[in-house]
Amino acid sequence: MARPRNFSREGVLERALPVFWKHGFADASLQELERATGVNKSGLYAEFSGKEELFLESLRFYLDRMPPLALLTVEPLGWDNIEQFLKLGPRNTEGQKGCFAISSMRELAILPPAAIEILGRSRVQLKQLIAKNIEAEKPKLAQATCLSCSAKVRSSFGP
Numbered sequence: 491m492a493r494p495r496n497f498s499r500e501g502v503l504e505r506a507l508p509v510f511w512k513h514g515f516a517d518a519s520l521q522e523l524e525r526a527t528g529v530n531k532s533g534l535y536a537e538f539s540g541k542e543e544l545f546l547e548s549l550r551f552y553l554d555r556m557p558p559l560a561l562l563t564v565e566p567l568g569w570d571n572i573e574q575f576l577k578l579g580p581r582n583t584e585g586q587k588g589c590f591a592i593s594s595m596r597e598l599a600i601l602p603p604a605a606i607e608i609l610g611r612s613r614v615q616l617k618q619l620i621a622k623n624i625e626a627e628k629p630k631l632a633q634a635t636c637l638s639c640s641a642k643v644r645s646s647f648g649p
Contacts, residue, residue, distance in 0.1 A: 499537060502527045503551040506544055511586045514597050515545050515605070542602045549605055552590045553612050562619035567626035575620075 505527045509518045520541060524530055529537075538544040561575045587593075591612055598606060 497527070497529050497533065497537075499547075500551070502529055502534070502537065502544075503548050507548045507552055507590065508586055510545055510548050511590045511593065515541075515594065515602075516597060516600055518545075546602060546604050546608070549591065549594065549608055553608065559616065559619060562616075562623060567623045568630070569623070569627055571623045572620060 506523055509522050509526045513519075513522065518541070520531060520534075523534065523541070523544065527534065534544065538547060558575055558578055561578060562571050564571050564574075591609055594601065594605065595609060598609075601609075
């Protein structure tokens with residue numbers, strides 16, 4: 491009879507994420523992952539098929555819990571959303587620097603194909619949200635340009 495599991499999948503992902511974030515996929519050792527998660531090798535392999543799956547699930551975990559993307563969907567769309575995203579966007583967590591997804595891209599040549607696909611989809615989604623916010627500003631920009639031009643024309647010809 492198998493021994494009961496004494497850890498949560500989410501808890502393992504929360505504790506494995508900083509290891510991958512700090513060391514990257516290639517340099518994160520199984521020993522460091524065991525130490526960080528508090529789960530031994532057999533427990534990790536019982537829950538995840540290996541380091542690759544643990545990395546993939548950590549990446550999904552990070553992206554699924556990235557609330558800053560919601561900042562880009564606030565109505566009305568526009569520059570304010572983009573500014574808020576850039577100010578509050580991918581935050582450093584637990585002393586990590588930058589964005590885990592972006593820092594994972596430095597290993598693109600050796601990442602599992604599934605990780606490259608996940609990162610690609612995430613990037614496309616972000617670009618689409620930013621583009622929608624920029625599009626929402628075009629009518630305002632056109633109106634501001636017209637008002638500015640009208641003011642210049644009036645000032646050129648006097649009152």
